[in-house]
Amino acid sequence: MGFHFEILATDPTGARLGRLTTPHGVVDTPVFMPVGTAATVKGQTQQDLEELGVQIFLGNTYHLYLRPGHELIHGMGGLHRFMSWPHPILTDSGGFQVFSLSSLRKVSDEGVTFRSHLDGSEHFLTPEKSLEIQIALGADIAMVLDECIEAPSSELRAREAATRTLDWARRSRDYFARCGNRERQMLFGIVQGGVHPALRRENADALVDLDFPGYAIGGLAVGESHEVTCEIASIAASRFPFERPRYLMGVGKPEQIADYVSLGVDMMDCVLPTRSARHGCLFTSEGPLLIRNARHANDSRPIDEKCGCAVCGRYSRAYLRHLYSTGEFLSIILNTHHNLYFYLDMMRRIREAIRFGKLERLRSDLQVRLSKANPSGRRV
RNA sequence: GGACGGGUGGGUGAGUGGCUAAAACCAGCAGACUGUAAAUCUGCCGCUCCUUGCGGGCUACGGAGGUUCGAAUCCUCCCCCGUCCA
Numbered sequence: 354m355g356f357h358f359e360i361l362a363t364d365p366t367g368a369r370l371g372r373l374t375t376p377h378g379v380v381d382t383p384v385f386m387p388v389g390t391a392a393t394v395k396g397q398t399q400q401d402l403e404e405l406g407v408q409i410f411l412g413n414t415y416h417l418y419l420r421p422g423h424e425l426i427h428g429m430g431g432l433h434r435f436m437s438w439p440h441p442i443l444t445d446s447g448g449f450q451v452f453s454l455s456s457l458r459k460v461s462d463e464g465v466t467f468r469s470h471l472d473g474s475e476h477f478l479t480p481e482k483s484l485e486i487q488i489a490l491g492a493d494i495a496m497v498l499d500e501c502i503e504a505p506s507s508e509l510r511a512r513e514a515a516t517r518t519l520d521w522a523r524r525s526r527d528y529f530a531r532c533g534n535r536e537r538q539m540l541f542g543i544v545q546g547g548v549h550p551a552l553r554r555e556n557a558d559a560l561v562d563l564d565f566p567g568y569a570i571g572g573l574a575v576g577e578s579h580e581v582t583c584e585i586a587s588i589a590a591s592r593f594p595f596e597r598p599r600y601l602m603g604v605g606k607p608e609q610i611a612d613y614v615s616l617g618v619d620m621m622d623c624v625l626p627t628r629s630a631r632h633g634c635l636f637t638s639e640g641p642l643l644i645r646n647a648r649h650a651n652d653s654r655p656i657d658e659k660c661g662c663a664v665c666g667r668y669s670r671a672y673l674r675h676l677y678s679t680g681e682f683l684s685i686i687l688n689t690h691h692n693l694y695f696y697l698d699m700m701r702r703i704r705e706a707i708r709f710g711k712l713e714r715l716r717s718d719l720q721v722r723l724s725k726a727n728p729s730g731r732r733v
Numbered sequence: 734g735g736a737c738g739g740g741u742g743g744g745u746g747a748g749u750g751g752c753u754a755a756a757a758c759c760a761g762c763a764g765a766c767u768g769u770a771a772a773u774c775u776g777c778c779g780c781u782c783c784u785u786g787c788g789g790g791c792u793a794c795g796g797a798g799g800u801u802c803g804a805a806u807c808c809u810c811c812c813c814c815g816u817c818c819a
Contacts, residue, residue, distance in 0.1 A: 470770040603768035
């Protein structure tokens with residue numbers, strides 16, 4: 354058996370400490386997965402990621418299909434070999450692009466027609482096609498194609514997308530049963546349903562009936578409040594089978610991560626640490642810090658005195674501000690390294706807390722500290 | 734000595750009578766970013782007052798005068814910079 358998920362401990366909050374075994378290695382959960390859309394986590398080498406302790410990251414079906422093409426990657430021995438990442442990989446299906454490229458696509462029951470953001474060419478992505486690509490890429494975890502919609506959306510609209518997503522999940526499961534290999538890849542189903550509790554519940558139950566080895570919650574953190582995100586995620590997670598991994602897609606901010614974990618979420622991913630880093634927003638134990646702010650110009654302190662990362666161990670805020678201001682690409686590299694370390698270190702502490710049944714304490718602690726006056730003295 | 738060309742807000746640089754506190758870009762300042770069309774995007778960017786309003790006052794396009802209801806824009810003189818001719 355190539356895959357195995359075991360729950361090692363639970364916490365009074367509902368959080369789970371787990372271990373997901375894949376053909377390319379073990380993933381300790383709850384896990385934060387950096388996003389590496391184009392077969393690279395922007396600004397970090399694969400060696401950097403290993404040193405940071407990254408166990409799994411996200412690639413993207415849509416982007417890799419457009420460039421360099423899944424057939425090319427398959428010919429190069431699959432995504433792991435192509436990018437020299439011998440550890441687990443999860444590929445998103447292209448479902449998020451239904452949302453983020455909404456001006457460039459058309460959705461029907463059959464699939465999604467995209468106009469490439471690169472050259473305008475048309476591409477028709479169906480649940481089957483998405484899986485064909487993901488099978489060729491060889492990711493450890495593949496995702497079903499889903500229809501992610503914006504918030505707020507009417508219940509009618511949410512129902513349409515959720516129903517379609519459920520139908521696509523069924524088609525995906527059937528296609529994978531025919532063309533996939535359970536020993537080499539896991540296929541996760543995705544529940545949609547907007548911010549409507551009954552609809553979410555209904556769709557989660559129907560999705561579980563399709564019997565996936567793992568379940569994802571999609572269509573959240575797309576405009577609704579954090580409270581609503583938690584409410585809906587909680588409802589969905591509570592319908593999933595206890596012993597299977599749960600993946601809350603596309604979250605979240607540092608101060609929100611522990612909230613999701615306490616709802617029983619095992620896996621998360623987000624562009625925030627990497628994108629924010631490129632934009633000069635650095636996460637610290639006392640809240641976010643905008644490194645370009647003039648007040649850091651003469652500051653010889655590290656980004657975060659409590660941080661154990663290589664960047665904080667070596668460089669001053671003044672230097673990092675200089676790199677950012679001058680547009681040096683080392684800025685991106687160092688900032689990204691720090692932010693990823695911040696997320697991964699937080700996850701380590703979260704797992705540790707679950708082990709000892711103390712997540713609630715860590716959670717409220719994180720919430721207070723990450724949202725109190727940040728290092729610049731401003732409330733965030 | 735003469736002939737042209739030119740001097741605009743921190744920088745580059747538009748603007749040849751009112752719609753110009755003055756385009757655009759850069760720099761500067763601040764904010765945003767949640768399954769990556771993002772090393773991106775947004776706001777502010779002369780001073781000042783308040784009843785914060787597509788509000789009032791003041792100052793501003795090398796300098797000083799002038800024409801005009803109205804001038805960065807037209808005229809006169811002066812100063813400075815560049816190129817060329819003696």
